Amino acid sequence: DAKAAGRACWSFFAPSMQEDLLLRDRLSRELRQAILENQLSIVYQPQSCRDGATVVGVEALARWDHPELGSISPARFIPLAEETGLINALGLWILRRACKDACGWENLIVSVNVSPTQFKAPGFVCDVMKVLAETGLPPARLELEVTESVLLSNEATTLAAMHRLQGEGIKIALDDFGAGYSSLSYLRRFSFNSLKIDRDFLSAVTDSTEAQAVLKTIISLGKALGMDVVGEGVEDADQLAFLARNGCDRMQGYFISQPLPLDALNEFLADRDMERVCRQAAHALPA
Ligand code: C2E
Numbered sequence: 001d002a003k004a005a006g007r008a009c010w011s012f013f014a015p016s017m018q019e020d021l022l023l024r025d026r027l028s029r030e031l032r033q034a035i036l037e038n039q040l041s042i043v044y045q046p047q048s049c050r051d052g053a054t055v056v057g058v059e060a061l062a063r064w065d066h067p068e069l070g071s072i073s074p075a076r077f078i079p080l081a082e083e084t085g086l087i088n089a090l091g092l093w094i095l096r097r098a099c100k101d102a103c104g105w106e107n108l109i110v111s112v113n114v115s116p117t118q119f120k121a122p123g124f125v126c127d128v129m130k131v132l133a134e135t136g137l138p139p140a141r142l143e144l145e146v147t148e149s150v151l152l153s154n155e156a157t158t159l160a161a162m163h164r165l166q167g168e169g170i171k172i173a174l175d176d177f178g179a180g181y182s183s184l185s186y187l188r189r190f191s192f193n194s195l196k197i198d199r200d201f202l203s204a205v206t207d208s209t210e211a212q213a214v215l216k217t218i219i220s221l222g223k224a225l226g227m228d229v230v231g232e233g234v235e236d237a238d239q240l241a242f243l244a245r246n247g248c249d250r251m252q253g254y255f256i257s258q259p260l261p262l263d264a265l266n267e268f269l270a271d272r273d274m275e276r277v278c279r280q281a282a283h284a285l286p287a
């Protein structure tokens with residue numbers, strides 16, 4: 001009967017929900033130790049300019065290499081870090097690591113994700129300046145990525161922090177634009193240096209003329225407001241060509257490269273350099 005079916009249904013769903021809560025609880029307890037034991041690392045995803053080949057920047061993405069559970073996504077552990085109050089320490093560790101690593105690359109911009117809690121913390125701007133002073137990374141090579149959730153509350157605090165950071169020459173990007181409740185009024189009230197278009201727009205672009213129209217309009221809006229426009233989640237040549245044709249400045253996605261550990265990124269960059277040198281040499285040779 002219906003009651004039994006309802007119960008069966010409940011008992012079918014209950015264990016997985018419970019497991020999920022248990023896992024959440026476990027991860028949340030283990031995160032502090034994980035930070036101390038160096039289980040956290042950073043991978044870097046190259047961003048290219050329109051040609052799809054010349055790397056102009058990288059985005060730093062956190063990873064938790066759990067000894068028993070394997071690689072855990074930041075989408076999972078960053079919210080736990082927020083809840084447990086570890087986010088400021090963790091965020092600072094990521095920023096310092098990324099800035100140190102960035103000193104080893106010539107002229108690349110390094111983009112670091114910053115959570116709303118971290119961005120609004122009273123010492124944040126000073127912490128960023130300290131990290132730049134410590135590592136020697138020029139401020140113009142650092143870009144901080146925030147999502148619109150940072151704009152939802154304490155507008156005055158957020159604006160003040162943005163202005164101080166931008167006054168130092170640091171760039172601020174609005175991440176995942178178009179996902180969630182993005183409001184055009186944010187673009188007017190806050191002056192971002194870069195606009196990262198959410199990958200959901202791109203995934204529909206090949207099949208849908210509506211998606212194409214929306215994407216074109218977002219790119220021209222970003223350009224009209226003087227922003228560097230970044231396309232996220234570029235997974236094939238068609239998407240890359242569409243973005244390039246419509247004036248997008250930076251391309252990021254698996255088609256350019258997966259996020260890479262530092263060593264692999266350095267190899268990737270060296271290979272690209274070698275290719276460029278060979279191409280230039282070929283041009284220089286008489287036919
Ligand atoms: P995000 O900042 O929007 O980063 C882009 C995400 O898309 C990354 O997921 C990246 O691996 C993934 N991605 C890149 N190219 C493609 C593609 O072509 N196709 C598809 N389907 N996905 C692609 P990841 O590394 O799992 O990070 C998830 C989110 O976690 C990030 O989204 C960011 O919001 C957050 N996050 C990552 N690292 C940090 C961090 O250090 N601090 C904070 N606060 N948040 C972080």
Ligand code: MG
Pocket residue numbers: 059113145175
């Ligand atoms: Mg990001």
Ligand code: MG
Pocket residue numbers: 175176196198232
């Ligand atoms: Mg994003």
Ligand code: MG
Pocket residue numbers: 176
């Ligand atoms: Mg995202």
